[in-house]
Amino acid sequence: MKKLIIVGIIFCLFSLNGCGKTVSTSSTAEPTTEKAEASEKATQEIVDMAGRTVTIPNTIKSVFGVNNNASIFLYTLAPELMIGWNSSLSEKSEKYIEPKAYNLPVLGSFYGNSEKVNLESIIAKEPDIIVFLQANMNEKIIQAADELQDKLSIPVVMVDGDFEKYDEAYEFMGKILKCEEKASVLAAYCKETYELAADVKEKYASDVPVTVYYEGGEDGLLTTAKGSSQSATIDMLGAFNVVDDKTINSENATISLEELISLNPNYIILGNSGFSSGDVCENLALTEGWNTLTAVSEGKVYSIPNLPFNWFDKPPSVNRILGIHWLISVLYPDFEGEGIVSECKEYFNLFYHVEIKDEQINKMIGKG
Numbered sequence: 001m002k003k004l005i006i007v008g009i010i011f012c013l014f015s016l017n018g019c020g021k022t023v024s025t026s027s028t029a030e031p032t033t034e035k036a037e038a039s040e041k042a043t044q045e046i047v048d049m050a051g052r053t054v055t056i057p058n059t060i061k062s063v064f065g066v067n068n069n070a071s072i073f074l075y076t077l078a079p080e081l082m083i084g085w086n087s088s089l090s091e092k093s094e095k096y097i098e099p100k101a102y103n104l105p106v107l108g109s110f111y112g113n114s115e116k117v118n119l120e121s122i123i124a125k126e127p128d129i130i131v132f133l134q135a136n137m138n139e140k141i142i143q144a145a146d147e148l149q150d151k152l153s154i155p156v157v158m159v160d161g162d163f164e165k166y167d168e169a170y171e172f173m174g175k176i177l178k179c180e181e182k183a184s185v186l187a188a189y190c191k192e193t194y195e196l197a198a199d200v201k202e203k204y205a206s207d208v209p210v211t212v213y214y215e216g217g218e219d220g221l222l223t224t225a226k227g228s229s230q231s232a233t234i235d236m237l238g239a240f241n242v243v244d245d246k247t248i249n250s251e252n253a254t255i256s257l258e259e260l261i262s263l264n265p266n267y268i269i270l271g272n273s274g275f276s277s278g279d280v281c282e283n284l285a286l287t288e289g290w291n292t293l294t295a296v297s298e299g300k301v302y303s304i305p306n307l308p309f310n311w312f313d314k315p316p317s318v319n320r321i322l323g324i325h326w327l328i329s330v331l332y333p334d335f336e337g338e339g340i341v342s343e344c345k346e347y348f349n350l351f352y353h354v355e356i357k358d359e360q361i362n363k364m365i366g367k368g
Contacts, residue, residue, distance in 0.1 A: 019060075019078040019179035049172055050137045050145070050158035060177050062127045066148070067112040069161055070133035072309055072317040075101055076186060076351040077170060078177050083107070083125045086117070093308035095360075098353050110148060112315070123152060129176075130154055133161040133169070133317070135229070163232045166190045166318050186318075189350060193321050200328055200335055201238035209240040210331050213265035213295070216313075220270070220290070221254050228252075230271075230313040233323050239267075239331055257289045267331060268295040270303045271312060302330050305364045308352065322347045326365065340365060 042058045063081045065071035071086050079101040086109035094102050107125070108117030122130075130152065132145050137158065149156040157176065159169050167187040174183020204210075212234050216222050224230040225248055226241035234241050242263040247255060268284075284290040284301055295301055304312045304323070311323035322344065329340040337343075344361045348354055 019081055019177040019182065046157070046176065048158045049160040049169070050134075050142050052142065052145070052158060054149075054155050054157055056155045056157065056176065057128050060128045062125070063177070064107065064122060064125070064127040064130050066110040066130060066132045066156075068109065068315040069112075069317040070131045070159070072315065072319055073133050073159070073161070073166075073169065073173075074131055076318055077173060077183060078179055079353065081177065083127050086112070089308065096308040096348065096352055096354055096356065111144075119151060123154070127154060130156045131173070132156050132158045134158060135161040135163065135316070161317070163229070163236070163316070163320060164194060166321065167194070185350060189347070190318075190321055193324050196328070196337070197236045197324050200332055201236070203335070204238060204332060209238060210267060211240045211242050211263075211265040212267045212269060212331070213242050213260065213263065214269045214271065216252065216271040217254065221257060221260065222252065223248065223255055224252050229316045232316075233312060233320060233327050234269075236324065237327060237331065239327075261289060261292055264294050266295055266298075266300060268293070268301040269312070269327075269330075270301065271310070271314065303366060305366075307364055318351065322351075329365075 043055050044058050045053055045055050048054055060081065062083050063074055063078065064083050065074050065086065068086045071082070074082055075097075079098055082101060082104055084105045084107035086107065088106050089097060089102060107121055110117050130148065132148070134141055137160065142158070145156045145158050157173075159173060161169065167190040170183040170187040170190065174180045174187075177183075214224055214231060214234065216224060216230065223243050224241075225243050225245050226235055227245070230252070231241045242265045243255065247259065247263075284293075284296045290296055304310060305326060306314075309315070309317070309319040311319055311326050313320065313323075325337075325340055325343040325347070328335055328337065341358055341361050344364075345356060348356045
């Protein structure tokens with residue numbers, strides 16, 4: 001993504017000013033204190049991505065996300081505006097998060113599996129808006145956003161969290177947070193990644209699809225069906241998730257080892273398995289049953305990188321954009337591209353606001 005380099009320079013320069021700030025381009029006098037205060041108190045009506053009309057301040061100085069999905073998104077766009085996280089960040093992630101952002105307090109989550117939020121603590125922090133990032137918006141979810149807004153008396157802005165619409169989400173929030181230039185860089189990266197995924201899918205469309213098994217549990221047998229949010233990256237690249245809704249009757253379910261052996265995938269992607277430590281293939285090759293699988297015998301078992309956040313689905317936020325590049329490098333190593341190390345450096349710089357070294361990347365992806 002070389003054409004993003006120049007744009008990235010602009011992004012870095014702009015980021016020095018932060019979101020919600022205006023860079024003066026003239027020598028006109030500063031507004032009086034009275035006018036400035038009036039401007040800060042002014043509000044505007046916006047239509048969020050769920051079609052709701054919401055009244056928000058003209059200038060946003062602080063934000064909070066309803067859950068980890070929203071907070072990761074906000075961190076990539078406007079870390080200086082965040083008032084806190086929904087759950088604790090791991091110690092290992094500290095190297096890959098801006099220090100000031102890493103040390104923000106944990107305030108809990110309105111939705112999801114994280115510690116439940118204390119409404120009074122959020123109200124006391126007085127965020128200007130609450131950001132509700134959500135895929136597959138429906139009437140029930142929109143009603144939940146309305147109820148939350150009524151409880152807090154704080155504007156709740158809904159943002160489309162569909163995996164293939166993060167570019168639109170950045171452009172939308174960039175306008176609200178007055179981060180248009182910054183948001184445009186992130187949106188452009190997302191668009192190019194979607195285009196890359198489409199190119200990969202088209203190039204290998206005539207081939208026999210590679211088959212993939214995704215696991216998300218401690219014993220390696222908790223899985224997810226194609227079409228689910230966890231399988232979205234696999235599906236996007238045209239690979240074939242061997243588990244479908246005929247194999248399991250819910251988005252996440254446990255299968256038997258015998259069922260997995262009968263499916264016999266080309267690749268195994270480990271999300272949260274006890275097998276994930278050490279040499280994965282070596283461990284599985286010594287495990288009865290698992291050692292009969294083609295993916296194990298051919299050394300095609302991979303643990304999903306998880307710093308500073310899981311690259312695949314936990315949580316399903318913009319961290320998955322990097323996961324697309326990683327999975328291409330795993331399933332289609334002959335595809336001509338810039339390489340996963342180069343992509344990681346660019347992504348971490350643009351989205352996570354840190355610079356990382358080759359050895360750090362290689363360690364994360366299991367090559368170090």
